[in-house]
Amino acid sequence: MDQHFKDGSDFATFLDNNDPLGHFRQRFYLKKNTIYMCGNSLGLASKDAEATILRAMQKWKEEGVKIWNVEDNKYHLYSAELAKLMAELVGVDPDEIAVSASTTVNIHQAVSTFYKPTQDRYKILVDNINFPTDRYAIDSQVRLKGYEPNDAVKIVKCRGKLMEEDDIIEAMTSDVALILLPTVYYRSAQILNMEKITEAAKSRSIIIGWDLSHAAGSIEVNLKSLDIDFGVWCTYKYLNGGPGATSALYINRKHFTTLPGLAGWAGNKPKTQFQLLQDFDHQQSASGWLIGTPHVLSTAGLEGSLKMFNEAGMSNLRRKSLHITAYLMFLVDTKLAQYGFTIGNPRDDEKRGGHVCLEHDEGYRISIALKARGVVPDFRDPNVIRLTPTALYTSYEEVYKMVEILLDIVKNETYKNVSLIRNLVV
Numbered sequence: 001m002d003q004h005f006k007d008g009s010d011f012a013t014f015l016d017n018n019d020p021l022g023h024f025r026q027r028f029y030l031k032k033n034t035i036y037m038c039g040n041s042l043g044l045a046s047k048d049a050e051a052t053i054l055r056a057m058q059k060w061k062e063e064g065v066k067i068w069n070v071e072d073n074k075y076h077l078y079s080a081e082l083a084k085l086m087a088e089l090v091g092v093d094p095d096e097i098a099v100s101a102s103t104t105v106n107i108h109q110a111v112s113t114f115y116k117p118t119q120d121r122y123k124i125l126v127d128n129i130n131f132p133t134d135r136y137a138i139d140s141q142v143r144l145k146g147y148e149p150n151d152a153v154k155i156v157k158c159r160g161k162l163m164e165e166d167d168i169i170e171a172m173t174s175d176v177a178l179i180l181l182p183t184v185y186y187r188s189a190q191i192l193n194m195e196k197i198t199e200a201a202k203s204r205s206i207i208i209g210w211d212l213s214h215a216a217g218s219i220e221v222n223l224k225s226l227d228i229d230f231g232v233w234c235t236y237k238y239l240n241g242g243p244g245a246t247s248a249l250y251i252n253r254k255h256f257t258t259l260p261g262l263a264g265w266a267g268n269k270p271k272t273q274f275q276l277l278q279d280f281d282h283q284q285s286a287s288g289w290l291i292g293t294p295h296v297l298s299t300a301g302l303e304g305s306l307k308m309f310n311e312a313g314m315s316n317l318r319r320k321s322l323h324i325t326a327y328l329m330f331l332v333d334t335k336l337a338q339y340g341f342t343i344g345n346p347r348d349d350e351k352r353g354g355h356v357c358l359e360h361d362e363g364y365r366i367s368i369a370l371k372a373r374g375v376v377p378d379f380r381d382p383n384v385i386r387l388t389p390t391a392l393y394t395s396y397e398e399v400y401k402m403v404e405i406l407l408d409i410v411k412n413e414t415y416k417n418v419s420l421i422r423n424l425v426v
């Protein structure tokens, strides 16, 4: 895509008129006078997601317990059904994905499966700028095995704003048993070089798992060619599955015969599940890592949403995302930099995810002032306003308008009227 951007609303309109994905926008619930920039946190509701949620509700109303049998046991096997829709987006086989639980629970599931510490190799390698739930899960997993996190959890420290991949590789010493890292950092949008890091881990026989929460539906990944051991991601951000929508767990098929750390009857082979035998008959696919009854109502939105992703195509979505975020960065550079704004994310296409990380010393108050003007961003300490123009539903005109609003807020210093007392959810 041409990246010779110009200032002015006419140019934004021109970009919208030439956007091959622009028509998807009509399928979302967009509010008049609101510019939604928070798809990195919770994706917007679409008519497609609503339809599949209502359909599940209708089946429950009509069928009661027989909902499990309708349409060839679709809802009973809902995880496998959705895995078929998700597989291509992350480049794996459908039977390598389980759609279940939350990301944090899936981390517990994967780590309890693959973390097999020995006297010489008992450490888990993490970094110090990942979303903290991953760390909480890892700390509790090592405690469960009788270790202390300050000994068994090895933390790679970020030296500046961005993580150095070589620091991670250097930390892969012979006492490391397992690694968990994010593909895209939630604050800076930095993409780690999964290939280089995974290769290094494999050559040292270290199990490696990735948290793709800010990658799935946002950037292109091919987990199969990377040959990672496991992956987890949420579906309520870029994948627009709905608030608290069911998450995903990827298990590399080479591990299918390994028993899950946390077994439950949903991971039993479907053929024998209802025989209710006392011995676990492990389904040898990612479905074997399911624990309990499918969360139909929190999964159903994902069905409609994923179909839309497949219709649009992940490479087209990434192309637009790179283009619209580049446009936003162009406007920040040309119009906002003089007011103390900087771009905190890497600029290189290979290195940045789906959001723009706008930094300002007064970031918190500016983010609140933006909300008062109908823009929905989010804020992450100490100074980051995260802005996500999403490929499926954000227009170039909205990006342009938002920058104009930001300009007005800083020129007139209206953010100075905002209280510094914070809300619970920011």
Ligand SMILES: Cc1ncc(COP(=O)(O)O)c(C=O)c1O
Pocket: 102, 103, 104, 105, 130, 131, 133, 134, 182, 186, 211, 213, 214, 234, 247
């Ligand atoms: C990298 C990462 N992992 C996990 C989560 C949250 O996981 P859960 O689905 O358990 O709430 C987030 C939420 O923002 C995240 O950014």
